[in-house]
Amino acid sequence: MADGFSSEMFEDSSIDATARVVDTGSDADERTVEAALRPRRLSEFTGQTRVCDQLSLVLEAAKRRGTPPDHVLLSGPPGLGKTTLAMLIGTELERPIRITSGPAIQHAGDLAAVLSSLMEGEVLFLDEIHRMSRSAEEMLYLAMEDFRVDVIVGKGPGATAIPLELPAFTVVGATTRAGLLPAPLRDRFGFTGHLDFYAPDELVTILERSARLLEVSADTDGITEIARRSRGTPRVANRLLRRVRDWAQVHGRQVVDEEAAHAALALFDVDDRGLDRLDRAVLDSLCRRFGGGPVGLSTLAVAVGEEADTVETVAEPFLVREGFITRTPRGRAATPLAWQHLGLTPPQGYTAQPSLPLDTGEGRFGA
Numbered sequence: 412m413a414d415g416f417s418s419e420m421f422e423d424s425s426i427d428a429t430a431r432v433v434d435t436g437s438d439a440d441e442r443t444v445e446a447a448l449r450p451r452r453l454s455e456f457t458g459q460t461r462v463c464d465q466l467s468l469v470l471e472a473a474k475r476r477g478t479p480p481d482h483v484l485l486s487g488p489p490g491l492g493k494t495t496l497a498m499l500i501g502t503e504l505e506r507p508i509r510i511t512s513g514p515a516i517q518h519a520g521d522l523a524a525v526l527s528s529l530m531e532g533e534v535l536f537l538d539e540i541h542r543m544s545r546s547a548e549e550m551l552y553l554a555m556e557d558f559r560v561d562v563i564v565g566k567g568p569g570a571t572a573i574p575l576e577l578p579a580f581t582v583v584g585a586t587t588r589a590g591l592l593p594a595p596l597r598d599r600f601g602f603t604g605h606l607d608f609y610a611p612d613e614l615v616t617i618l619e620r621s622a623r624l625l626e627v628s629a630d631t632d633g634i635t636e637i638a639r640r641s642r643g644t645p646r647v648a649n650r651l652l653r654r655v656r657d658w659a660q661v662h663g664r665q666v667v668d669e670e671a672a673h674a675a676l677a678l679f680d681v682d683d684r685g686l687d688r689l690d691r692a693v694l695d696s697l698c699r700r701f702g703g704g705p706v707g708l709s710t711l712a713v714a715v716g717e718e719a720d721t722v723e724t725v726a727e728p729f730l731v732r733e734g735f736i737t738r739t740p741r742g743r744a745a746t747p748l749a750w751q752h753l754g755l756t757p758p759q760g761y762t763a764q765p766s767l768p769l770d771t772g773e774g775r776f777g778a
């Protein structure tokens with residue numbers, strides 16, 4: 412098998428037909444499969460051409476100077492390759508990478524422990540960086556700027572700050588919510604790359620590679636159908652490929668073809684436009700319960716029984732991008748396409764509302 416992977420590495424967890432086929436995949440088996448499917452070099456990374464070209468330049472220039480590159484912030488919806496790119500930064504720089512996440516760093520002391528053990532030139536990957544505590548954020552942006560932290564010893568009036576020099580390092584932050592980062596932290600990133608949804612032909616390339624690694628035989632029509640219905644997201648594409656493979660296996664088919672894709676995706680509630688159960692629940696609530704909106708995010712989230720954050724970061728970006736909903740100053744609103752997709756007729760005189768931009772944090776270059 413390619414890259415020396417064993418077949419056990421690719422075995423999925425059992426399938427729960429009610430589970431969201433596109434959710435962010437938190438169980439251990441899913442993570443193992445995801446890790447195995449990650450590209451190993453920047454040149455193997457499909458799509459996001461502009462971000463990859465810019466990043467390559469930043470990394471190459473730093474290598475030639477013999478200094479760590481500027482700090483990098485990667486933003487975008489879940490499953491588009493932020494973690495993968497972060498790993499590739501370490502590989503391309505040939506430097507070790509330390510991995511932690513915002514939720515794991517709740518106190519400045521947690522961060523001080525990580526920072527003080529970094530080696531010269533090491534890459535520190537901070538996933539979900541927007542979820543760090545305020546005190547840790549403040550420590551981080553000072554460390555990013557001056558490669559120094561002030562360790563506070565003692566409490567109250569007797570407390571003293573002991574400065575601790577750090578070796579030069581590079582922070583790679585990943586976030587689905589760039590807009591939540593405080594400006595002083597955001598500005599410490601010398602390079603910001605926003606990842607966008609993938610085109611179907613890019614997903615075809617990704618799926619062909621995944622099928623090879625998983626030793627799944629799949630024909631062009633089968634792969635194309637999965638790519639078309641993967642919400643522009645490699646994680647979803649890889650996951651749907653595994654579900655279609657399961658269907659083909661159980662039904663005694665040798666090949667993942669278009670028929671297998673249709674049958675499996677119908678079973679897992681992925682519709683013709685790639686919308687899944689949550690996507691359709693959002694549209695359904697907006698149209699049937701709220702007359703097309705606008706309705707506030709938290710009200711909408713309660714109506715579909717999900718966390719507001721999940722609706723905002725997982726469902727909404729794709730629905731906005733595909734023209735099903737708009738974000739207005741008064742909340743989320745359905746477009747005529749949403750009504751049409753659900754087979755409903757909008758109320759008389761119903762018009763689409765112009766959308767506010769999504770929270771991409773795009774186009775920012777730190778000072």
Ligand SMILES: Nc1ncnc2c1ncn2[C@@H]1O[C@H](COP(=O)(O)OP(=O)(O)OP(=O)(O)O)[C@@H](O)[C@H]1O
Pocket residue numbers: 435444445446448449450455456457458488489490491492493494495496538585587617645646649
């Ligand atoms: N451009 C790509 N080419 C090939 N595979 C990709 C690409 N982007 C993502 N993938 C695959 O999709 C899966 C999810 O990617 P990754 O974990 O990097 O996403 P993410 O943006 O970090 O998601 P999250 O925000 O949930 O952490 C991985 O298995 C990865 O290998």
